[in-house]
Amino acid sequence: MATQAPQPEVEQKQPDVIANTSEEAPVEEAYQLTVKLPSGKLGEIKILASPHEAIHDIKQSIMESPQTCAHSCFYLAFNGKRINDFMELGEVEGITTESELQLVEDNYTERDVRVHITRLRDLLGGPYKQNSAAIGIDPSISFLTAVTGEIDEEFLAEGDKKMEDIFSNEPIPEHAFTGVDVEAPSNLADFVPTTFQRTAPQCLKSISLSGWNPVSHSRRLAGDLLYLDVVTLENETLHITASTTGFFINSSTASEFNPRCRGANKRAHSLIRLLQTLSPQFASNFIKVQDFITQHHMLEVLPVNTYFPSHPWAVKSSEPTFDLARPAEPYLNFGADAVDSFRDWNDELQSHRELPKSNLQERVLRERLITKVQSEFTDAAVRGAMAVANGSVIPLNPLEPEESHMYVYNNIFFSKGNDGRGTFETLGANDAAHVATGKDLEGVKMLNSIDIDGLYTLGSVIVDYKGIRVVAQSIVPGIFRRQDENSIVYGSVDNGVTITADKTFHESIEQNVAKPLHLSEHALVDGQGESTKLFTSVETKGLLGADGRRYLLDLYRLNPVDIEFQESECKATDGGAPAYPHKMTLLRPELMSMYWEHMFRQWYKTKVDAIRKERSEAAGAVESAEKDDDKKDEKDAEKEQQTDVANKQQQEEEDFNIDVNEFQLTFNTDVFTTANQGENATIKEQEKVIRGASKFLNDEIIPTLVLDFASYAISPLDGDALTKAMHRRGINMRYLGKLAKLVSVSEDKRIHHIHALAIQEMIVRISKRLLRKYTATLDLEESRLCLSHYLNCLLGGAVNAKPQPVLPAGKNKNDYSWAHLTPQSLKKIMEDQVLTWFRYTLDDKDWSQLKPLPTLREVCIRAGMQLEARDYRFAAYTPEEVAANAAADAQLESMLSRQQNQQQKSSRKSNKKHQQAANSLATATATLRRKTTFIPEDILNIMPTVKQASTRSVFAEETFEAGKISLAQGERQLGLELLMESLTLHEQTYGFLHPETSKCYATLGMIYHHGEDRETALDLQRKAVIAAERTLGVDHPETVHHYLNLGLFEHAAGRSKLALRYLRHALYYWDLLFGPGHPDSATADNNAGVMLQSLRDYKTSTQFFKRACATQENIFGKDHVLTASGYHVLAKAYTLLGDFNEALSAERLAYGVFEKKLGKDDHRTKESDAWLKELTSNALLTAQRAQEQQQLQDQQSPLEKVKQHANNAKSEAIKGELPIDQVLQYINNGTSGSSSRKTGKKSNQKRR
Known part of the structure; x- marks a missing residue:
């Protein structure tokens, strides 16, 4: 650009x-x-x-x-x-x-005028202009500018920091943690930063379309295009004509039309220039608006076009603003004919897929266009699905049952995600159908990822809204026309009664689908006993569209059945868990890929071992013959043997000519299903393969994941991160209970947080399932009542054990199943459902460790709720609070009663007093204490949750991975070049605002940071933060990690106060995500401590080091080296603070562990020993001096005592404010070695 x-x-x-x-x-x-x-x-x-x-x-x-x-x-x-x-x-x-x-x-056209007016409205609205078409509150918002604030520190390049800065006499500067209670939990009311400014300075009172529109035919001939009404801040109403040559003030009024221009100085080519000449306040405030916009990073202002925007789950309520032009925005954006301009989504998608891809430029253009149209299709599908769920779209088949209704809206086909036609009756009915829709989308994603040629998939989106699952698909040409012959030319539409297999289709699937997915060709027997060979499942359909393209539909069985789970869990057992609700228990594609690679490695190893054995035997025979025939001295024999070994190894490397094509392992997706495949040895062998994959998941993959958790190779912060970690390893979420059991049995404190996270995730998933059931038949008003009552039962039981639901007027509890919920009954339902769906038994300990805020966050995100960002009470009231609240409530109720009586007695003439009484009544009512944690008014919006089959740029990802591999191998320049090329490809394909682009920014930022190019590192990391905030969410784990790294980068650049702002912001969301006790939080706390030490705030830094030690001790135990390292750092912090007794205690703990675990010769043990000796001698010296001082004070006059006390205070201050190495010098020599200072705790220290 x-x-x-x-x-x-x-x-x-x-x-x-x-x-x-x-x-x-x-x-x-x-x-x-x-x-x-x-x-x-x-x-x-x-x-x-x-x-x-x-x-x-x-x-x-x-x-x-x-x-x-x-x-x-x-x-x-x-x-x-x-x-x-x-x-x-x-x-x-x-x-x-x-x-x-x-x-x-x-010259302007009508479209140019609309664009000009829309751009002006966007400018006046600022970067966070209210979007009337948005489906949620605060879409794709970013807080980076608000958190950054005003920067009052200089940027320092490497080596610019001078040693004399350490001995500053300045007071401790104010920073983000000044006066903050480090141990206090995060308050949800602070979710939106107080420095966040949403609205730009006002330039106009209003700008709207005039009532004199549309332009008459005669005036069009005169050049008029549009009429506007503008009210300036000076309260002047301007009637403006937009013409082909520009804008001018006409002579019309609200009651009389007069198109003539008022004067020569009332005309300009640009509306902005015209308003600047007519309204001084507009001219001055427009400059302020521009400054307000330019204060924000470019990526904060750009629209999110290639990814579904994020919406925060906690938002601040805001009052609506009056804007006459807002209802006309669809016309201003799209023109009068927008309603009739339906897009052919399917043709656009498939045409872009058919674009050439012979070189890099063509591939990038093709992928960019596909990404863009898929994003636009998703946006249209979401709006259409909401209209369907709200009953605003007439079905194509209104006479059939509602479950079977089909819809077409905006050229998109919609259907409900349930078993309306009985297809899954034997597999679990609606539960199976719900799963099948997700698996179908997964199948579309798989085929899109391998970029098949000659075969096409539909644009697909799944939208869950108000408990209703709506499936949106692009329309295949000719699908609704009656044809003489069936358009399904591959697979079966009647559960195997008739099966077809078009030859061209079959060959195309073999080349483009079966090979990359390792699908097996297998024979199926139809209702007439005839055998037909297919690669895909019999339920997968191949359709020949009217456009001549070949489409693959119903892709939910691209992966085989998890037979081990199905056989053990899909039937009820005596005294055990009930039968699993459905039989759509399929293996994940990631697992099938891992299993194929696992079997290939075993096969390859077997081949290599066989070849080595054969060569070893042959070499042994030759060596034996040589010993018999040729007698050589021992030295020559030894040399020859060494040469033979070297040659043998080299020969092995060169001569292992193993043809990998000999390895054959394919998967039959129809085994263990109702499909009729006959009985033969091949089927038995294929069943054995699928069973092997199922055992591989249970015996290898799941235990390995637990080991990865224990080694911190993976450390998820929330349920979404845990889900992704399991899915990447091919583990279905039905194994969440098994994972929790394995973690619990291990009794390893290092993964206790995983157990808590797994419990939370099971409860959240069951909550989503229950809310889907309760809200499916409710309208929006009733849904809000249901959601607030459910949250009270789930999380507010300590505040009110028997919350009463708020019901619509004229309704009672018997009208709604959810109205009968209580905290106790919901707990019982939850335990039964967790046992059914996850095969895990919740106990009281599991409930006690449930964290309210993280659970609330997860439930809101999964159910699509946007909640008022305020502090909700989850803990029970103490007896003292109950008594105080009762007295306050009685006083308020008495006041309300008096005001109501006065209001009734007041005469009609006393309007002013009547209004004051009404206002007081409203204020008093608002201050009444809540009887429950949540009320319906806390639910500010209900949003859809969206799943889409988005494509990925394979070339950009391959280049990115190649760059990381090169860096890992030490080839920094090549790795950096590849990563920079990958970044360019990401920006060109996905745009600047996309999660994948954000990852690329962050990776490159870290590389530049380590390469000491701080300015570039900071620029890239800011982009990573904004892209993550606007696409993933402001409190997403990746966003939090990006903020933490941005803080580290700023600290390295000498801006520690700014760095602490970022760290405080990240730690706030960290607490909302997980709460205390996560292993990675110790690292974040240590980083905060180091930054605070650089600002000489040793007291606050020590609090962070103490919290880090507590986390490490809780997870690893006292006898772990990491815990000892934490105490060693804490000892240094106490030393800088001047608290030598605490420093000595911490260092003793550290030394004991180091000596026991590492031995006396380890450098960490030696360093700790040196500190321990110095601190011990200093403690003795301090005690001796204190005794002498006391004796001296007993003999001194009162005035001398005061002077001596001042000197002692100065000495102690000096000890507390020196760097670590100089503190040691002070302890050794009994002198500071530097001039005295006026205030304590104010010098810097070396960075650790």
Whole structure:
């Protein structure tokens, strides 16, 4: 993109880095262009652009610049000739790297006027302008600018920090943790930072379409396009005409139409310029708006176009604002004919997939277009699904039962995710159908990932809203037409009664699907006894569309059955768990891939071992013969033997010519199903393979995951991270109970947090299932009542053991099943459901360790709730609080009663007193103590949850992985080049705002940080933070980790106060995500302690080190080396604080563990021993001096005692404020070695 501002260092370096990669052409010189402006104070601007950049992209950058944002309808000219907007800059004839372009104002069309007005409204609304079309509150929000605040520290390059800074006499600077109780839990009311500013300065009272629209035919001939009404801050109403030549003030009023222009100075080409000349307040405040926008990072302002935006689960309620133009936004954005312009989603998706991909540029363009149209399809599908769930769409088959209804809306086909036609009756009915929809989407994702040629999948999205699952799919051409012959040419539509297998379809599946997925060709017997061979399951269908394309549908059985689970759990046992609710228990694709690789490695090892054995035997026979025939001395024999061994190893490496194609392992997805495959030895062998995969999951993969948890190879923070960790290893979530049992049996404190997380995840998943059942038949008003009551029963039982549900007027409890819930009954239901779905028995200990805030967060996210960000009480009231609350309630109720009586007695004439009484009554009512934790008004919005089959850029990911491998192998330059190329591919394919791009930013930022390029590292890490906030969520674990790293980078750059702001922000969300006790939290606390020491706040830093030690001791135990290291650091912190007794106690603990675990010769033991000796001698010296001092004070006059006390205080302050090495020197020599200071605890220390 062209730009007027200097680019961040990473972007400037990027062409140089990519220039060395294999596929890219040499980088051409950038164009430094001058653009002459038509009028105004600013005569020209400078543009930096690439020769391959399109002219319309350069125009867009001009429109987005604060200096030239008033221009939207113009063209660029070179040497007086208009340049085509779709040309590349380098294609313009005669242009050079330092040419001059002219910005020429163009005539407006009706579309140009709408764009101009929309852009002005967007500018006036600021970066967080209210979006009337958004499905939730605060979509894709970012807090980075709010958290950053005003930076009052200088950026320091490596080596700039000087030693004399350590001995500063300045007071301890105020920072993010000043006056903060480190041990206090996070308050949900602080979810949105107090520094977050949502609204921009107001420039106009209103801007709206005039009632004189639409323009009459005669006025269109005069050039009029649109009429506007603008009310300025000076309370002047302006009637404005948008014409082909610009904007002018007409002479109309609200009651009389007069199109004539008021005067020559009342006309301008840009509406912004016109308003600046007519309204002084608009002119001044518009500059403030521009400043407000430019204070934000570029990525905070850009729209999220290629990923479903995140919506926070906790939000601040805000009052609606009056805006006459808001209802007209669809017209301003899309024009009068937008309703009739339905898109052919299927043709767009498939046409983009058919684009060429023979070189890198074509692949990038193809993937970018596919990503964009899929994102737009998802957005349309979500809105359509909400309309279907709300009953706003008429079904295609209204006479059939509601469960079977089908819908078409906005050229998208919608159906409910239940068993409306009895397809899954024998497998679990609606439960099986619900799972099948998710597996079908998984199948679409699998086929999209392998990028099949000649076969097509539908655009697919699953939307869960108000307890209803809606499946959205693009429409196959001709699917609703009656045809003479069946369009299903592969598979079966009647459960195997008739089976077809088109030859072309079969061959295409073999080449494009069966090979990468390792699917087995197998014979199936239809109702007539005829055998047909298929690669996919009989339930997978191949359809020949009217457009000639071949589509694969119903892909929920691309993976085989988990037979071990099905045989053991899908039937009830005496005294055990009930039967699992459905038989759609399939293995995950990740597991099948891992199992295939596992079997391949075993096969390869067997081959290698056989070859080695054969060669060893042959070599032994030759050696024996040589010994018999040739008698050589022992020295020559030894040399020959060594040579033989070396040659043998080299020969093995060169001569292991094993043909990997000999390995054959394929999976039959129809085994262990109702499909008729006959009886033969092949089927038995295929069943054995599938059973082996199922055993591999239980015997190898799940135990290995537990070991990974114990070694901290994986350390999830929330339920979503735990789910992803299990899925990446091919483990279905039905094994969550088994995982919890394994973790519990291990009795390893290091993974106690995993057990707590697994319990929480099971409860959250059952909550989602129960809420789906309760809200499926409710409207939105009733859903809010149900959700608040459910939360009270789940999390508010300590506050109110018998919460009463709020019911609609005229309804009673018997009208709703959820209204009968109590905390005790819900607990019983939950325990039964957890046993049924996860084969795990919840006990009282499990319930006691449930953390309210993290659980509330997970339930809200899974159920699509947006909750008021306020402090909710979960703990029971103490007797003292109960008594105080009762007295307060009685007083308030008495006051309310008096006010009501006064209100009834007041005369109609005393309106003022009547209004004051009403206001007091409302205020008093609002202050009444809540009887429950949640009330219906806390639920501010109910949102859909979305699953989509998004494609991934394989080439970008492969380049990214290759870069990481190169770095791991020590090839830093090559690795950096590959990662930079991968970043370019990510930005071109996904855009700047995407989770994958965010990961790329973060990885590169860390590499530059280690390479001491701090400015580039910070720029990349800020981008990572914003991209994660706006796509994953402001409190997502990845966002939290990005903030922690950004804090480390800022601290390394010398901005420790800014770093602490980021750390406090991250630690706040960390507490909401998990609470205390996570293993990784000790690292974050240690980092915070180090930063606070650099600001000389030793007291607060010691609190963080103490908390880190407590976490490590709780998880690892006192006898662990990591715990000892923590105590060693804590001892240093106490020393800087001047608390030598505590320092000595901590160091003793550390030394004892180091000596026991590492031995006396280890450097950590030696260092600890040195500290221990010095601290011990210092303790003795301090005690001796204290005794002498006491004796001396007994003999001194009162005045001398005061002086001596002051000197002692100064001495103690000096000891507490010196760096660690100088504290040791002080202890050894009994002198500080530096001048005295006026205040204590104010010097810096070396970074640890």
